[in-house]
Amino acid sequence: MTTSSEVFAPVKWEGDALLLLDQTRLPVETIVLTIETAEEVWAAIRHLQVRGAPAIGMAAAYGLYLGIRQLEAADAGAFRELLHQRADYLATARPTAVNLFWALDRVKARIDQEGEKPVDVLKAAVLDEALAIQREDAEVCRTIGxxxxxxxxxxxxxxxxxxxxxxxxxxxxxxxxxxxxxxxxxxxxxxxxxxxxxxxxxxxxxxxxxxxxxxxxxxxxxxxxxxxxxxxxxxxxxxxxxxxxxxxxxxxxxxxxxxxxxxxxxxxxxxxxxxxxxxxxxxxxxxxxxxxxxxxxxxxxxxxxxxxxxxxxxxxxxxxxxxxxxxxxxxxxxxxxxxxxxxxxxx
Structure with missing residues (x-):
């Protein structure tokens, strides 16, 4: 995990990494964390570096992708088993915000819908669903407003x-x-x-x-x-x-x-x-x-x-x-x- 200082949104996917605004440092410092592993996402959620129910859900979905993108799986069934293991791990970060579990379940459901496609396609689908969760959240918030x-x-x-x-x-x-x-x-x-x-x-x-x-x-x-x-x-x-x-x-x-x-x-x-x-x-x-x-x-x-x-x-x-x-x-x-x-x- 690396850090940088700039004005930044709380959660952003850029290139092949997750960028999180470290909210424990506000308002005195604006620090952006470059997150590259599921373990770093877990820690960021647990330690309130990313917080707020919707943002926790978004970060968890991206964390699921970070947790499986380098894993080897023989077929779709083996991939799903690994995906569920990573999801179960991320779900332990915090117990109260239901968005955490909702986002992880949504990604798992998307992979179930993909059927027996190649593992590389399934990995891409995990990231696609995480991006969709974030995109839709902005629309949801405006409508609530x-x-x-x-x-x-x-x-x-x-x-x-x-x-x-x-x-x-x-x-x-x-x-x-x-x-x-x-x-x-x-x-x-x-x-x-x-x-x-x-x-x-x-x-x-x-x-x-x-x-x-x-x-x-x-x-x-x-x-x-x-x-x-x-x-x-x-x-x-x-x-x-x-x-x-x-x-x-x-x-x-x-x-x-x-x-x-x-x-x-x-x-x-x-x-x-x-x-x-x-x-x-x-x-x-x-x-x-x-x-x-x-x-x-x-x-x-x-x-x-x-x-x-x-x-x-x-x-x-x-x-x-x-x-x-x-x-x-x-x-x-x-x-x-x-x-x-x-x-x-x-x-």
Missing amino acids: ENLLTLLNDGMGILTHCNPGALATAAYGTATAPFYLAKERGWNLKVYADETRPVLQGARLTAYELQQAGIDVTLICDNMAAMVMAQGKVQAVIVGTDRVAANGDVANKIGTYGVAVLAKAHGIPFYVAAPLSSIDLETATGAEIPIEERPAEEITHGLGKQVAPDGIQVYNPAFDVTPAAYITAIVTETGIFKPEEIGKAKP
Whole structure:
């Protein structure tokens, strides 16, 4: 793996390598990683160098190609066995974002459809499917943004949490898509970005990308959300998601549940931007969604400085689950749905 410094998209296939923007270095440094193996993709996903459910899915699909392109296989059957082994390995990188598994399953399904073609053709099909996943994600995000924009008005204040933005997707972001589209239309939406403890995706990423795009954004600490709502500065909350259960419960970055409770208490609509790839109808409720636990150092050390005593016990879940009862609507590329109707979102 090599690195370079330039302004860059979060995920890009160039030549015969995967290029990833190292999001752990933003906003101070813009570092691009040149990724050449499945193991490097696994590490980039695990260590948050690439993050955000759609971007994780895209990276995993490319990682699958990197993992099989040099492998020798006698025939299509042997190739599929190797492909499944590589997919199983990549699937262990992070447990909560369903897009990771969705992307890997989609590539495997494509190879099943290819039948008994030569191994070189099957390898090319893996890369072709990864490219298609990224291309389609940009279209999906824009459509989600258009659907969300129908729920908003010029001049509104919008609060968001974590980074459901262009840095987490192929383009536009999910929850941030209406901000970019509103700017194109000449609207002025006032965005409030939660800092998003403990690794500050809102401060480092959302605030950074929206500022770079010339969007009116104000950074707040997570524990300021209630006051900002009480002051009448927020008329809607829009967040992304890593997984939506069949009953409309939603897993998203830790802290999202608290924002939803605050929104309900203040009578503010709470919208979830969810591509179909994040909807998991095989998971009945949010209680069944596996919640990743992150290293203690993310809490005990901030920006390289120790901020807690040695030996302190730490609980660090990366996600929480917002019950459907706190969600006003889930917005997908196929429309706007009440949480209990999310099963109708998928054609």
